[in-house]
Amino acid sequence: MKKIFLIALAAASGITLMTTGCSKDFLTNDPTSILTTDQVFGSKELAFSALADLYKGYVDQQTITNWSEFTNFDEAFPSEAGNYWRAQQTDFPYSWWSLWNYDYIRNINIYISRCKGATALDDADKARFIAEARFLRAANYFELVKRMGGVPIVTEALTYDYSGDPSYLQQPRAKESEVYDFVLSELDTAMVDLPDDASVQDRASKGLCLAMKSRAALYAASIAKFGSSTPSVSLSGGEVGIASSEANKYYQISRNASLALVKSGKYSLYMKKPDDLADNFAALFYDKGNNPEVIFAQNFKLKSGTIEGWTLNNQPRAIAEEAQGGRVNPTLNLALKYETLDNKYTPFVVKNGSDYAYYENEADIFNNRDARLAGTFILPGSQFKGKDVDIWAGYFVASSGAIVTSGTFGGQAQLPDRDYKEQAVGFSGPIDGLEFAAQTGFYVRKFMDPATGSGQIGTQSEVWWVRYRFGEVLLNLAEAEYELGNKDSAALYINQIRKRAGFTKDLTANDMSFDRIVHERRVELAFEGHELFDNKRWRIAHKVWNGQTISASELEAGVGTATAPNTMAYGLWPYKVYAPGKANDGKWIYKVVKPGEVTAAHRFQLGNYYSTIDQTIISNNPKIIKNPNQ
């Protein structure tokens, strides 16, 4: 039988060989899997899909498709065994956040030059495509300068002439300020040919150019202003560091761009659910229908292959649609920053004198706070997708002070004076050291998709990743106004944001301070990829992550201070009180805990401000100089 099969196989392959060898001009066949330049730029659809590929190259540091990046900075704890090391390493490697993607820039440059030369495209289409490509190039240079400082500015596709001497292709690094200037002027140019249409949210628009100008100029301004506090973070050629005399100029540019966007009236804060501000804040990120706040987002579509797994990765374990979830655990460190509605920083009350503070309902401890807390966190005692998230760490036996709990999700244990076992811990934990449990007592809510199936591997989610939104522009504007000495307008814009979060008492001009600005950005923009780059541009990263261990009380004391250390992740665990026949039976107490996996205090060194330029890059181009302090 086998022999026959082998013979058949041999015969078949012989035939195949003969047939292919027979065809005469097989060498001149048109390729079936490659499109030529003429074909691509001969049709609007193909030129557009080549552009879509460039959009795909847009670089994010933290993003919903890379959840673990959110857990490096004590904003969240990684509840997955393979990522505990993020809470256990002290130093951030100098090479982290390194970027040198000149291949991508080359692709954009080639696209621009070919699109310019295309004859088959409408002038309007051509202009828009080119403007979009220029926008993407500006966005990428912004990303490069944020991470690396000044980099060579290449605007043409470089070609090697094979002469043996590549030195004419070697460009030195531009000044940091020159790269920012380039980004700002490119955005000005691109803006002209882009649609002035707020419904364009996953492609470049005029509003997006203004929003990016607002952010980029603010970065340049703060580097100029705060650079003096870290004098060693600079290079004598200006590749790193911007002169302090430039600060006001950049603050002005940022302010003007933000103002232009605000005055255009095309965008507004999301306010579709005024009755439940926490829900409203959560919906801002997943509502893709006529969302007036989102300026630019990376879009996803179900059943298209372009889906994202943020909800799959982070769904509460108790109601998970797969046997996983719960990875990103926001920390107590972040939760503490959400004020009570009297505009005060108030620690969560866990003690009442020497006794615990008792709460009627599990969620009561979070009452009367900034709505963004419940909009950003999945809190104990709350619901997700209409189901209880079941976060509680065990029973607190009031008579003895003992804790009765279990080491498995929803595990059972026997309480004193009972002759049966019952559930003694939530199906979402918290259980120390158990992956996917809410090891800080919290899960993340921002960007979580409430749709059924979003937690299934086979379905996942089409919630978009919001890169630019109107709320951030308002905060940029408030910061620029504050730095330019206009505290009144700073308060005006910050209060717009705070009203949406449920605050009824406005902040006054006198309340405005650097700490306030920093604080507002931290709570409004948590899990949107701002924390690292904000702390870098303010030059406070080495103070916030100073490598010193930190206690819970130090954490609480520093909550309103921008430079207060925030080096280790803490959590807040609820316990159900067991006191049969007593008034406190069935009530809730809370304990502040440090997850057992958190063993190191994060340290951001001066050499981390600008990431390593790889030695092979310097080797290939000796004009490139190293970043400082490495």
Added chain:
Amino acid sequence: MKNIRLIYQIMAIMMGMILAAASCQKDNYTAPQTRFTGHLVYKGNPIRVKNTGLTDGNGIGAVYFELWQDGFGKSGAIDVYLDQDGSFSALLYNGDYKLVIPSAQGPFISLQDEQTGSDTTILHLNGNTDMDIEVLPYYMIDQANFTVGADSIVKASAAISKVITDSRAKDIEFVGLYVNRTSFVDEDNNIAKQTIAGSDLSSLSSIALQAKIPEDISGGNIGVADQNYFYARVGVKIEGVDDMIFSDIIKVELP
């Protein structure tokens, strides 16, 4: 059955061939054998730093200098890390090297080389070489004495001198006492510590610090309950400089 045996035979032959091919090529270099050793010093006193620890190629935390050698294609430095006592050692080939201490490495300023007038020192290696490299530290810890009582409290008295006092001078961020159960002691590796902020120091010549060694931590493996000797040192963190400077490591024994 036959087929399986045949497969094994073929596999054996192929593996033999691979081994034969791999072992055919002779190594064309002998291993480097020249020892380059020494200390980083200030007026003959070694600059004591943090131990090299987890240097995973990024050199995080530890102090190093670079050796460059021209003429071998792509350029890349050989990083030489300092040990806790300020010593270094590297196994190299004989030849000409350029020695560079990267700016902002270590709790010191590197001195300009007189011969080259830059940060680069020319190094001719021919046979084992022992060389001390002079640098200019911001601060030196002149002395540090440690005592430990029956209460397992380590007390340190230290004297620090400010070496750089001109426009390049920097303030002290904090002074710390660190105690560990092994002889690797620094701001990351310790079981007991105390730090005093630079602004709270009244005098640099008599600084008193103390830290209590815990009875039992890490599930009962570490602490005075298990061990009666420890290692201690004092370190200075300088404002705007990543690397700390330390005193010598002293073994302290419980009475």
